Amino acid sequence: MSLPAHGRPAEEILDALRALREEDLPTHGGKLFAYVYDPGLADLDELTLRAHGLSAATNGLDPTAFPSLLRMENDIVAAAAGLLGGDRATVGNVTSGGTESVLLAVKAARDARPDVTAPRIVLPSSAHPAFAKAGAYLRVALDVVPVDPQTLRVSTVDIENAIGPDTVLVVASAPAYPHGVLDPVPAIAAAAARHGVRCHVDACFGGWLLPFWRELGVAGEAFDLTVPGVTSISVDLHKYAYCPKGVSVLLHRTAQLRAPQYFGYAGWPGYGLVNATVASTRPGGPIAAAWATLQRIGHDGYRTLAARTLEATRGLHEAVRAVPDLRTLLPEPESSVVAFTGGSTVDVFVVADALAAQGWHIQPQMAFDGIPRTAHLTVTAAVAPHVASFAGALDAAVAAARAAGPAIAELPPLDPAALTPDTVARMAAALGLDLAAGHPTQGMAGINAVLDAAPVAVREKLLTAVLDLLQRPSPQL
Numbered sequence: 001m002s003l004p005a006h007g008r009p010a011e012e013i014l015d016a017l018r019a020l021r022e023e024d025l026p027t028h029g030g031k032l033f034a035y036v037y038d039p040g041l042a043d044l045d046e047l048t049l050r051a052h053g054l055s056a057a058t059n060g061l062d063p064t065a066f067p068s069l070l071r072m073e074n075d076i077v078a079a080a081a082g083l084l085g086g087d088r089a090t091v092g093n094v095t096s097g098g099t100e101s102v103l104l105a106v107k108a109a110r111d112a113r114p115d116v117t118a119p120r121i122v123l124p125s126s127a128h129p130a131f132a133k134a135g136a137y138l139r140v141a142l143d144v145v146p147v148d149p150q151t152l153r154v155s156t157v158d159i160e161n162a163i164g165p166d167t168v169l170v171v172a173s174a175p176a177y178p179h180g181v182l183d184p185v186p187a188i189a190a191a192a193a194r195h196g197v198r199c200h201v202d203a204c205f206g207g208w209l210l211p212f213w214r215e216l217g218v219a220g221e222a223f224d225l226t227v228p229g230v231t232s233i234s235v236d237l238h239k240y241a242y243c244p245k246g247v248s249v250l251l252h253r254t255a256q257l258r259a260p261q262y263f264g265y266a267g268w269p270g271y272g273l274v275n276a277t278v279a280s281t282r283p284g285g286p287i288a289a290a291w292a293t294l295q296r297i298g299h300d301g302y303r304t305l306a307a308r309t310l311e312a313t314r315g316l317h318e319a320v321r322a323v324p325d326l327r328t329l330l331p332e333p334e335s336s337v338v339a340f341t342g343g344s345t346v347d348v349f350v351v352a353d354a355l356a357a358q359g360w361h362i363q364p365q366m367a368f369d370g371i372p373r374t375a376h377l378t379v380t381a382a383v384a385p386h387v388a389s390f391a392g393a394l395d396a397a398v399a400a401a402r403a404a405g406p407a408i409a410e411l412p413p414l415d416p417a418a419l420t421p422d423t424v425a426r427m428a429a430a431l432g433l434d435l436a437a438g439h440p441t442q443g444m445a446g447i448n449a450v451l452d453a454a455p456v457a458v459r460e461k462l463l464t465a466v467l468d469l470l471q472r473p474s475p476q477l
């Protein structure tokens, strides 16, 4: 596509967009168990679209120019603080997503300690890659503490032993994304506090769900700002607050803890710049859409959605446990994740393809450090009416996978440094990944098996090379 010589009619453009969207996975209907969070509320999209539109042209760069955005941001932060154990001292910001919230928590922790020249963070191996990304962007080293491959839980003693004089932050997740396990936040935060180190709770995934599960009587350790030693917490509103994409919240226990998060600059002949977030020009649309969503659903609405999610999670967990060839990673779900693996009789990557052929999309996860390869299901409220239907599809998929046998990964020893774009393009083509179309022509099982067989450094190199090959300008028409 090149820039059209003359502007096109609006309807024609929208038709073209609709045609493009047909290739995408379904964002609604509860059949996609990753990436999207569907509350299954019929009238919500119309409201968020209109709220987004009303504020789409505004810019959060300067809150005095657009006080509506400042007001909405402060309202959203207040709602998050109310849900996550904040008090009058709590402050926070709306960010563009969980990764940005994490990046800013790491930046604040690093810059609070100018005395430390080689800062480090301590985190369980199940923590989200956003922390590794923050470490890479901000030159903060990671001390990764492995989780037990059986229990998927981190030992608090190991966490505490990893804390050293250069540690600026300790991380706990509520829950960790891969298997939905809640880290022991009270013990981890206490360990951090004993060493005078900040503790960030990554509740990006569970922060807008678990407080409502607690109201519904689900037991679980405390993880929010009521826990002594927790200094900051993040929650993604574009996950279980069911807001359109582009909104997360980072809370700090006090304004003093937030201070090093800011970046101010006046050493140029232009406007005085001060930002709390990574972006300077900040789109108002997502903030307005989130603000509208929180008010439309309300506390009782979120509790109802959380109840549906709980019922669906338990239902899916039982459905998986009813299949003899499959094994759930946890005896009981601790949050809205169901993760399962196959035994010797079926390959979960092949099961994933067989489910996709029936319109159900689960997320394959690679084996890591003694933890087997798994299928991950993020469960949302929209799944509740479809549990029985999923169970039927799963039975059929497992039967198909048993008949098909495992995906075979023929992987020569690869030196990550020697992998060229040409080699990767040839491998992708051999595995049926059409780089021009941007999607696989057959199942993903072969590709996933290759990634699974590869050492971590090779996985990273392969994934990066494929994305680099996909992200090339469209051919000129």
Ligand SMILES: *Cc1c(COP(=O)(O)O)cnc(C)c1O
Pocket: 096, 097, 098, 099, 100, 102, 128, 130, 173, 175, 176, 177, 202, 203, 204, 205, 236, 248
């Ligand atoms: C989703 C997620 C993140 C990252 O959030 P993005 O919005 O994808 O940037 C961080 N931590 C956890 C636990 C998550 O589930």
